Amino acid sequence: MYCNSFGFREKPFTITPNPQFIxxxxxxxxxxxxxxxxxxxxAGFIELTGEVGTGKTTVLRTLLNQLDADxxxxxxxxxxxxxxxxxxxxxxxEFGISSDQADNAGLLESLxxxxxxxxxxxxxxxxxIDEAQNLEPQVLEQIRLISNLETEREKLIQIVLAGQPELRxxxxxxxxxQLSQRITVRYHLDPMDFRDTIEYVEHRxxxxxxxxxxxxxRRALRKIxxxxxxxxxxxxxxxxRALLVAYSKGRGEVDAKIAAAAIAxxxxxxxxxxxxRIAGPAGITALAVLAYLAFSAFLQGxxxxxxxxxxxxAKPAANRPQAAIPSSLELLKAELANRTEGESARDAYNAIxxxxxxxxxxxxxxxxxxxxxxxxxxxxxxxxxxxxxxLEALLRLDYPxxxxxxxxxxxxxxxxxxxxxxGGRLVIAPPLPSRASISAADLEALWSGRSYLPWKNVLxxxxxxxxxxxxxxxxxxRRLLQQAGFPSGALTDVYDEEAISAVRRFQKAQGLEPDGxxxxxxxxxxxxxxxxxxxxxxxxxxxx
Numbered sequence: 001m002y003c004n005s006f007g008f009r010e011k012p013f014t015i016t017p018n019p020q021f022i023x024x025x026x027x028x029x030x031x032x033x034x035x036x037x038x039x040x041x042x043a044g045f046i047e048l049t050g051e052v053g054t055g056k057t058t059v060l061r062t063l064l065n066q067l068d069a070d071x072x073x074x075x076x077x078x079x080x081x082x083x084x085x086x087x088x089x090x091x092x093x094e095f096g097i098s099s100d101q102a103d104n105a106g107l108l109e110s111l112x113x114x115x116x117x118x119x120x121x122x123x124x125x126x127x128x129i130d131e132a133q134n135l136e137p138q139v140l141e142q143i144r145l146i147s148n149l150e151t152e153r154e155k156l157i158q159i160v161l162a163g164q165p166e167l168r169x170x171x172x173x174x175x176x177x178q179l180s181q182r183i184t185v186r187y188h189l190d191p192m193d194f195r196d197t198i199e200y201v202e203h204r205x206x207x208x209x210x211x212x213x214x215x216x217x218r219r220a221l222r223k224i225x226x227x228x229x230x231x232x233x234x235x236x237x238x239x240x241r242a243l244l245v246a247y248s249k250g251r252g253e254v255d256a257k258i259a260a261a262a263i264a265x266x267x268x269x270x271x272x273x274x275x276x277r278i279a280g281p282a283g284i285t286a287l288a289v290l291a292y293l294a295f296s297a298f299l300q301g302x303x304x305x306x307x308x309x310x311x312x313x314a315k316p317a318a319n320r321p322q323a324a325i326p327s328s329l330e331l332l333k334a335e336l337a338n339r340t341e342g343e344s345a346r347d348a349y350n351a352i353x354x355x356x357x358x359x360x361x362x363x364x365x366x367x368x369x370x371x372x373x374x375x376x377x378x379x380x381x382x383x384x385x386x387x388x389x390x391l392e393a394l395l396r397l398d399y400p401x402x403x404x405x406x407x408x409x410x411x412x413x414x415x416x417x418x419x420x421x422x423g424g425r426l427v428i429a430p431p432l433p434s435r436a437s438i439s440a441a442d443l444e445a446l447w448s449g450r451s452y453l454p455w456k457n458v459l460x461x462x463x464x465x466x467x468x469x470x471x472x473x474x475x476x477x478r479r480l481l482q483q484a485g486f487p488s489g490a491l492t493d494v495y496d497e498e499a500i501s502a503v504r505r506f507q508k509a510q511g512l513e514p515d516g517x518x519x520x521x522x523x524x525x526x527x528x529x530x531x532x533x534x535x536x537x538x539x540x541x542x543x544x
């Protein structure tokens with residue numbers, strides 16, 4: 001509503017996670033450093049706690065996006081199940097390994113084999129369990145037993161337990177003392193201070209506008225900070241409301257008065273008084289009557305009509321039987337249920353392999369899983385990168401991708417390909433009966449948040465995570481940076497300070513974390529920005 005007025009390309013203060021708007025305050029950077037230190041040093045157990053809205057999920061998503069698939073295998077369990085058996089099944093499912101066993105012993109055996117294989121390949125396995133404060137002690141004890149999977153030298157799995165402060169209190173209990181003693185890295189995420197709050201607001205405004213704008217006055221920011229206490233989620237809510245208030249008043253900036261009005265509105269909404277202020281008791285009663293009539297008419301399969309200010313009752317159309325038209329979501333569920341996990345993985349992969357001109361796979365009886373696809377992709381000259389991100393971030397990446405879906409009621413995995421986008425509708429493969437696209441909302445109702453992106457590293461550029469790396473791939477990296485408009489000096493085969501600086505500038509311009517590390521995501525965006533190799537893009541065509 002207010003975006004055009006302020007010159008935003010998109011709303012800057014949504015409460016849904018968006019990697020493009022990631023801002024790491026001092027506290028977030030410290031939390032991230034603790035997590036990375038614990039993982040790289042194979043600490044075994046790492047604990048991250050913080051109040052609701054402090055940005056724990058932001059830190060976790062940043063971490064998972066920075067752990068490159070060439071060196072790490074990651075799994076995120078959000079809102080974990082209540083039983084130890086279901087948790088083990090969920091963990092195995094997230095890692096793409098067998099989860100059909102009926103007991104803990106069988107599931108642990110499959111997990112152990114997977115961990116040994118990854119260890120032999122030189123990869124670190126990371127398990128992140130968010131909202132862990134909701135787990136019962138016996139389930140947390142099962143997690144401790146998972147950490148017993150180890151070699152003579154090191155732990156085979158690094159486990160991050162993240163949750164609200166109640167998690168700390170729960171781990172202090174006597175029955176969980178063995179688990180608590182094993183946690184060697186702990187960090188409690190505090191809210192942002194005033195300086196970080198200012199930088200956070202300015203950062204999100206700059207990203208949304210593509211340039212620096214001074215929209216919020218210092219006094220307005222101080223009021224917002226006092227109300228929010230430095231919690232990013234509350235900052236987003238009140239800043240969004242403040243922009244709406246400013247827009248409605250025809251103002252180009254948010255001053256202290258507008259900020260105060262926005263805070264008052266948010267407080268009224270929180271207590272349920274906003275509706276009473278707008279409509280009053282009579283208005284609320286009228287709205288309730290209208291809602292009841294509309295709902296009743298909906299249930300009868302017809303609509304209500306007005307005639308001389310009277311509502312005529314909708315009558316059952318006995319003489320006009322109409323078959324219910326299934327929604328896109330219902331069609332998608334039915335289509336997925338008719339295919340095995342392996343069949344869906346095979347077909348989703350082949351839909352994208354065709355675009356890259358890579359060999360198609362034909363697995364007998366459709367026996368294929370996400371873990372199999374990596375080897376199959378490599379045999380066909382493709383890499384398979386894993387991502388845990390939102391749909392908007394995946395669309396911005398602009399590459400066809402395989403999406404992992406969770407089919408109710410049991411959470412069985414299925415896969416499909418995202419091939420294009422038009423407005424709010426997504427072109428998928430295989431297409432649904434009678435329609436080739438689906439709404440983003442319907443797809444996200446089943447999407448686990450995990451995606452797999454098959455792609456071709458045409459110039460053989462390696463993952464670069466240290467200064468001084470050498471090779472022809474570094475020379476090609478510097479050439480791509482130059483073609484993308486970010487020169488790094490002489491085209492040498494050394495990853496020196498000039499090259500690191502160019503990568504950071506490129507990452508910042510593309511909305512990536514400017515860490516100077518060259519992983520799969522940075523490479524994918526760099527290939528696209530440089531115009532090299534003409535990789536397949538997400539088609540912008542689709543039915544409406």
